Amino acid sequence: MLVALLTVTGRAGAQPSEADVFVAEGILALEDKKYDEALAGFRQALQREPDHVEALYYAGVTLMAQNKAAEAVPFLERARKISPSEISVGFQLGLAYVGANLFDEASPLLEDVFRRDPGLDSLGYYVGYLRYRKENYQSALQAFRAGRTTDPNIAQLMRLYAGLALGKLGLPAQAAAEVEQALRLQPVSPLTAPAERLRQSFSESRTQNERKFRAYLRLGGFFDDNVTVRPDPHNSSDTVNALRPPAHESFGELATLHLEYDWLKRGPWTSTVGYTFFTTYDDRLPSYNIIDHLATLNVNRTDVVASMPLISGFQYAYEYLMLGQTELLQRHVASVYSTLVEGPHNLTNVTCRCS
Incomplete structure (x- = not known):
């Protein structure tokens, strides 16, 4: 004492x-x-x-x-x-x-x-x-x-x-x-x-x-009663009625594969690369199948500022999305963020994102 x-x-x-x-x-x-x-x-x-x-x-x-x-x-x-x-x-x-x-x-x-x-x-x-x-x-x-x-x-x-x-x-x-x-x-x-x-x-x-490599595979099924996203009927519009094909319902399957690898863990620095594959298959309307490829890179640093945890990082993602066999979307997204944890019920987050 x-x-x-x-x-x-x-x-x-x-x-x-x-x-x-x-x-x-x-x-x-x-x-x-x-x-x-x-x-x-x-x-x-x-x-x-x-x-x-x-x-x-x-x-x-x-x-x-x-x-x-x-x-x-x-x-x-x-x-x-x-x-x-x-x-x-x-x-x-x-x-x-x-x-x-x-x-x-x-x-x-x-x-x-x-x-x-x-x-x-x-x-x-x-x-x-x-x-x-x-x-x-x-x-x-x-x-x-x-x-x-x-x-x-x-x-x-x-x-x-x-x-x-x-x-x-x-x-x-x-x-x-x-x-x-x-x-x-x-x-x-x-x-x-x-x-x-x-x-x-x-x-x-x-x-x-610290598990360096992580992977999971998820399978599922679904029923969609409006695969073609057809509009509601309109008595006076031939265009609307023409967009209402009879085939619009379908059962289907979906799958997700996620892979992640921690390639850097040194002191306060960590970095992870990842890949996610997602797809849906419409049994009756395969032209509406979705295929999505997503690649990511994350770099993080953990510090303590005035006894408060500070997590800062950079994230990059590339996405390639297809509808049927046709490219629907291709994009690059980069973001820089910083999160300060002031207490168990409060945190401050700042993010800058461009795509």
Whole structure:
């Protein structure tokens, strides 16, 4: 558990009180890690001034240093009640809540501190962790990115959780890179073995999900009661009646063949080529058969911008469509697009297309 030895706003008064003296002695003992002596000094200060904010705060800090988060909570809650705007008190109380597994109480408190001072040492990790527990992976990643810390263990944890968040967002390559950075921060630490397994799991997951070649064939049948697209009858129009041939209904079959090959997967870059064949066969009116050939090329790049997934790409398609044995359509279509995923319910897409 992180212990934040931060300065609480000083108390007004020209002459230190007896309680102030006990607090000063307690802080010196706390810095020397003489926790029992420090706590005794803070308790003596509180006996003389029960609402002494510094005594309450540092009593909580001392108990936190002794891994007694649940006992620290009452002291810090009283300090928070007296000085609700003090960032250091709110931060330490949030840490005590986390240490006591009171996550619902910790979350709004640390979020408030994060809004006011996102660069506070190690705050980004705790805010990100609480967001991650709520499955708010994108906002958790934002907190981990904004986090600052001088503690190498916290720095490594931030990288690991950032990797987990990226994995949940469907970005295994970036997730593996984050875990790699975590391992470089501390090649030898209690987190090294779990981090190695996590990196391997991201790599294996990506390999298992990568099928280079995909193909499917679909067959079906249909009945069309207006194959010739004849118009409705019109009593006064010979032209309309002439366009209503008697043969206009037909049973038929259809088939689709789709082939796809991932020829490039390197870092954030992926590229796929594909071919689709579609055809219909009208049993009674074969001159209305449709044959469609479609070839495609896709090139994509996946990035993270301000903790938000960004997917950019280029797509080219060539289509050749026949009606019966006659060419009906031939076209080239190229498009460039970029999609920014701001959250689970919102995204922004920009597309430029020409044909």
